[in-house]
Amino acid sequence: MDNLVVEMKGITKVFGGVAANDRVDFALRERSIHGLLGENGAGKTTLMNVLYGLYRPEEGEIFINGRKAHINSPLEAIGLGIGMVHQHFMLCRPLTVVENVMLGKRSRRGILLDTKETASELSALSEKYHMGVDPYSRVWQLSIGEQQRVEILTQLYMGCDILILDEPTAVLTPQETEEFFRTLRRMRDDGKSIILITHKLEEIISIVDEVTVLRDGKMIGHRVVGGDVSTSDLSRMMVGRDVLFDFPEPDTQPGEVKLSLKGIFAKNDKGVDALSDFSLDIRRGEVVGLAGVDGNGQKELCEVLTGMRRVTSGSIQLDGKDITNREPAFYIGQKISHIPEDRHSTGLAINWSLEKNLIVKRLEDRSLKRGPIISTRKIRENWERARSSYQIKANGGSDRARALSGGNQQKVILARELESEPEVLIANQPTRGLDVGASEYVRSKILQARKKGTAVLVVSADLEEILQVSDRIAVIYDGRLMGILPRGASTMDIGTLMMGGKLEKGGER
Numbered sequence: 001m002d003n004l005v006v007e008m009k010g011i012t013k014v015f016g017g018v019a020a021n022d023r024v025d026f027a028l029r030e031r032s033i034h035g036l037l038g039e040n041g042a043g044k045t046t047l048m049n050v051l052y053g054l055y056r057p058e059e060g061e062i063f064i065n066g067r068k069a070h071i072n073s074p075l076e077a078i079g080l081g082i083g084m085v086h087q088h089f090m091l092c093r094p095l096t097v098v099e100n101v102m103l104g105k106r107s108r109r110g111i112l113l114d115t116k117e118t119a120s121e122l123s124a125l126s127e128k129y130h131m132g133v134d135p136y137s138r139v140w141q142l143s144i145g146e147q148q149r150v151e152i153l154t155q156l157y158m159g160c161d162i163l164i165l166d167e168p169t170a171v172l173t174p175q176e177t178e179e180f181f182r183t184l185r186r187m188r189d190d191g192k193s194i195i196l197i198t199h200k201l202e203e204i205i206s207i208v209d210e211v212t213v214l215r216d217g218k219m220i221g222h223r224v225v226g227g228d229v230s231t232s233d234l235s236r237m238m239v240g241r242d243v244l245f246d247f248p249e250p251d252t253q254p255g256e257v258k259l260s261l262k263g264i265f266a267k268n269d270k271g272v273d274a275l276s277d278f279s280l281d282i283r284r285g286e287v288v289g290l291a292g293v294d295g296n297g298q299k300e301l302c303e304v305l306t307g308m309r310r311v312t313s314g315s316i317q318l319d320g321k322d323i324t325n326r327e328p329a330f331y332i333g334q335k336i337s338h339i340p341e342d343r344h345s346t347g348l349a350i351n352w353s354l355e356k357n358l359i360v361k362r363l364e365d366r367s368l369k370r371g372p373i374i375s376t377r378k379i380r381e382n383w384e385r386a387r388s389s390y391q392i393k394a395n396g397g398s399d400r401a402r403a404l405s406g407g408n409q410q411k412v413i414l415a416r417e418l419e420s421e422p423e424v425l426i427a428n429q430p431t432r433g434l435d436v437g438a439s440e441y442v443r444s445k446i447l448q449a450r451k452k453g454t455a456v457l458v459v460s461a462d463l464e465e466i467l468q469v470s471d472r473i474a475v476i477y478d479g480r481l482m483g484i485l486p487r488g489a490s491t492m493d494i495g496t497l498m499m500g501g502k503l504e505k506g507g508e509r
């Protein structure tokens with residue numbers, strides 16, 4: 001049990017003069033699941049990129065199975081049995097699973113095997129760990145959860161014994177997470193050693209054997225997780241204070257209907273109906289939570305509401321006026337804000353500066369101008385405001401968005417969408433990938449927008465989040481509205497509707 005498969009000693013990694021890792025020590029035991037925790041920008045991904053040979057540290061030593069290693073590339077890491085699944089998937093979407101696996105294969109096995117043989121090996125592995133992956137399905141047809149299993153399967157196929165998973169559950173539903181954890185336990189019992197990065201503290205408690213916490217690039221604590229470690233212990237270690245997702249009941253009532261959907265039908269990217277006869281009203285000063293298992297039409301609904309997808313039938317009304325199928329710019333002009341689900345590809349221009357990313361939708365905004373010209377000083381002030389209220393970790397506003405940690409990229413989008421004083425806010429998974437402190441802040445901002453009269457739709461796979469912020473809870477399943485439940489509904493009732501079931505007495509419809 002005490003066999004250390006990974007030992008990192010005094011790792012320092014500097015970016016532009018700032019230490020993302022500052023003399024960090026980290027050790028992974030054989031046959032264990034080790035949680036790596038820390039706020040957005042704490043240095044978790046950086047440390048793992050060092051282990052995976054993507055970054056060369058300025059200082060420090062790494063030992064693999066007790067032997068000193070110089071890991072200069074992922075190829076060398078793979079050679080040492082280290083595999084990594086990144087925060088953003090790296091699959092090639094038009095290809096099949098087996099083709100994707102074969103793309104990376106030259107690395108370990110050298111020789112080219114034929115597709116059939118690879119596919120049958122993959123099937124065997126998939127069966128062994130109960131992953132249910134069909135090697136011949138095309139990646140674009142797979143759900144997020146399935147794509148993730150493909151990523152892990154690829155690593156197993158390449159022969160890794162040490163598996164690094166960077167926020168694997170951020171994109172999974174509670175049910176998928178359960179399933180995923182069963183897979184991880186099977187892998188551990190089979191002799192694998194796993195490093196798990198996550199912001200979800202309950203998950204840490206439920207699955208990991210030990211945990212290491214980073215703060216501001218430094219290792220600040222290590223615990224063996226047994227009965228006596230609580231989520232509040234962990235968040236205190238991470239943030240340095242208690243984090244309480246405990247919001248008071250709002251003291252204002254929703255106003256008149258702001259946004260109204262009537263009998264909406266829309267197709268998904270594959271040309272199949274994603275929304276069927278979907279009707280919903282959202283009032284001013286109201287938060288409607290949309291609960292549902294990922295992939296049941298939530299993404300399409302948000303796109304329809306922001307002009308990014310056409311409806312094939314039905315209508316959308318804003319303040320009683322028809323706005324069906326207008327262009328995206330029209331919706332921006334109507335002060336409809338959108339926090340998209342896929343922040344990496346649609347939320348940010350990753351090669352642009354942070355300052356510029358913050359104002360792209362506000363080029364007509366007079367508060368940023370001096371006369372007809374956009375003022376550089378005002379842009380800078382706008383950035384500084386966002387930076388301090390959202391605690392965005394960056395060197396400066398001229399940094400390109402790609403230099404930020406995953407969670408800090410999210411914060412930039414949230415600042416842009418929430419600070420524009422929207423009249424309607426469509427927030428798809430607003431706290432995905434955010435640390436506990438930032439999640440708390442974003443939820444309080446959503447409630448603040450509600451108080452100011454914004455009509456809000458919050459889409460989330462996280463029922464706790466839905467229950468915390470919603471006045472009413474709509475449940476979507478297979479593109480249909482299954483029912484609307486009042487504030488304080490039970491998670492069991494919501495869960496039943498999410499799975500396509502019916503309630504005994506039925507909710508308000």
Ligand SMILES: Nc1ncnc2c1ncn2[C@@H]1O[C@H](COP(=O)(O)OP(=O)(O)OP(=O)(O)O)[C@@H](O)[C@H]1O
Nearest residue numbers: 015020040041042043044045046403404405406407
């Ligand atoms: N390629 C890079 N260039 C410049 N700075 C970087 C680069 N990668 C990371 N950083 C900086 O290093 C710090 C640590 O980032 P890292 O991605 O390791 O954080 P993290 O703990 O994984 O956060 P998150 O939870 O948000 O994913 C951040 O301040 C980030 O801006």
Ligand SMILES: [Mg+2]
Nearest residue numbers: 044045405406
């Ligand atoms: Mg990260």
